[in-house]
Amino acid sequence: MEKQVYLIDCQSFYASVEKAERPEYRDAPLVVAGDPARRSGIILAACPIAKSYGITTAERLGEAVAKCPEVIIIQPRMQRYIDVSMQITRIYQSYTDLVEPFSIDEQFLDVTGSLHLFGSLEKLAALIQKRVLEETGVRTRVGAGKNKISAKTACDNFAKKNESGFFMLDNRNIATTLWQLPIDKMYMVGSRMTRHFTGMGIYTIGELANTPLEKLKTMMRRKFGKNSDINAEMYWRIANCIDDSPVATGTHEIAPKSIGHMMTLPRDYYSLEDIKVVLLELTELVCQRCRSKNVVGGVLSVGCMGADFDQPTGFSRQVTIDPTNITNRVYKAALQLFCKHWDGSPVRRLGISLSKFASSEEYQVTLFDLEEDREKIMALERATDAIKKKFGEASIIRAASATDAGQATDRSKKIGGHFK
Numbered sequence: 001m002e003k004q005v006y007l008i009d010c011q012s013f014y015a016s017v018e019k020a021e022r023p024e025y026r027d028a029p030l031v032v033a034g035d036p037a038r039r040s041g042i043i044l045a046a047c048p049i050a051k052s053y054g055i056t057t058a059e060r061l062g063e064a065v066a067k068c069p070e071v072i073i074i075q076p077r078m079q080r081y082i083d084v085s086m087q088i089t090r091i092y093q094s095y096t097d098l099v100e101p102f103s104i105d106e107q108f109l110d111v112t113g114s115l116h117l118f119g120s121l122e123k124l125a126a127l128i129q130k131r132v133l134e135e136t137g138v139r140t141r142v143g144a145g146k147n148k149i150s151a152k153t154a155c156d157n158f159a160k161k162n163e164s165g166f167f168m169l170d171n172r173n174i175a176t177t178l179w180q181l182p183i184d185k186m187y188m189v190g191s192r193m194t195r196h197f198t199g200m201g202i203y204t205i206g207e208l209a210n211t212p213l214e215k216l217k218t219m220m221r222r223k224f225g226k227n228s229d230i231n232a233e234m235y236w237r238i239a240n241c242i243d244d245s246p247v248a249t250g251t252h253e254i255a256p257k258s259i260g261h262m263m264t265l266p267r268d269y270y271s272l273e274d275i276k277v278v279l280l281e282l283t284e285l286v287c288q289r290c291r292s293k294n295v296v297g298g299v300l301s302v303g304c305m306g307a308d309f310d311q312p313t314g315f316s317r318q319v320t321i322d323p324t325n326i327t328n329r330v331y332k333a334a335l336q337l338f339c340k341h342w343d344g345s346p347v348r349r350l351g352i353s354l355s356k357f358a359s360s361e362e363y364q365v366t367l368f369d370l371e372e373d374r375e376k377i378m379a380l381e382r383a384t385d386a387i388k389k390k391f392g393e394a395s396i397i398r399a400a401s402a403t404d405a406g407q408a409t410d411r412s413k414k415i416g417g418h419f420k
Helices: 013-021 061-067 078-093 121-136 148-157 191-199 205-209 213-224 226-239 272-292 327-341 371-391
Strands: 005-010 030-035 040-046 072-074 099-103 106-110 140-145 166-168 258-269 295-305 314-324 347-359
Touching (some): 005 078, 005 121, 013 040, 013 078, 078 099, 106 148, 121 166, 148 166, 148 226, 205 226, 258 272, 272 295, 272 327, 272 347, 295 327, 314 347
Parallel strands (some): 030 072, 140 166
Antiparallel strands (some): 005 140, 030 040, 258 347, 295 314, 295 347
16 A cells, blocks of 8 residues: 655744734734844744745844834744644644654654545545644645655645645656756755756756766766765655655654753853853753653763854864763863863853763762762752752752853743743
């Protein structure tokens, strides 16, 4: 049986959620952006009405206001968007158990086994669209195909432009639809790769798809060197909508190879004392996540950057440490590594990570690391972790975080850098 896969995308997701809960703005141009009070930040989502004024996602808020002075600006509520996304996931799961999140507003569904219960691909898509709209107020677009890449391509290039919000891409119409598009419309091809392809004489997706694979590999070797065969095959397979990967429900449950946190600071940090506060906060977050996964890290990485991207400053270095997830021990090593490589330049971005994991059930005891001391420290760590999990990250903080340099309280109000 041939697979039948959907990629379902939520239209202007954040903006749609806000409009659904604020009916007074139904017919108004609305954007979700950084800080409405300061009129700063970037556009995270724009409703179709706002887009009709030329407003685009990721542009600066000031530019959007210049295009449409009457635009309604809403501060993001990330926790609400996550909740609605999970609600939509549950709707999808009532039609198939094979649902794979691709992003907060896009999910793959393998409906091969359940399609016979609901009719054709188009009928089932319309049924799902209707239910999501009724229960959440969010409009969805559905790309369908024999695999994930064809479904994603169908959604991005065609379903989003159809009145019905549905498009099926397969071998019967790929030559007359997808292959007619310019190469910059292909998934995974950005502006830089577009320039490379046009420089090779490839201007459409069809021209890439119909280039013999071995010839494409030769062309890319000349352009990028001998190690480009894998990329050549990847682009060729995407252009031909060839994809063997299944819709995997456990995609986001794979154990990570590293755990880290990076923070962009609200101002330049000049003094080591201020930097130490943030470094400690980041260390605490990383170690807390390691403890939640019952792992200890044996490689510590520390990095920082300045604010001027035209004249970049900063560094990224790593060091091997005795495997641990105890905050104070990791912080001590992180501070030593930072001080060794910091040249005194102002810091605007700071991050640390742990990797090379081992189970926290196994650890090396040294002459100066008595078992009873370790157990006392871990008991304290577990207690603070439990308090934060139950009452929030800011329910218990270190005294240093209460200073002007501290970011823990402000960060606890946000998800992914945006307000909850």
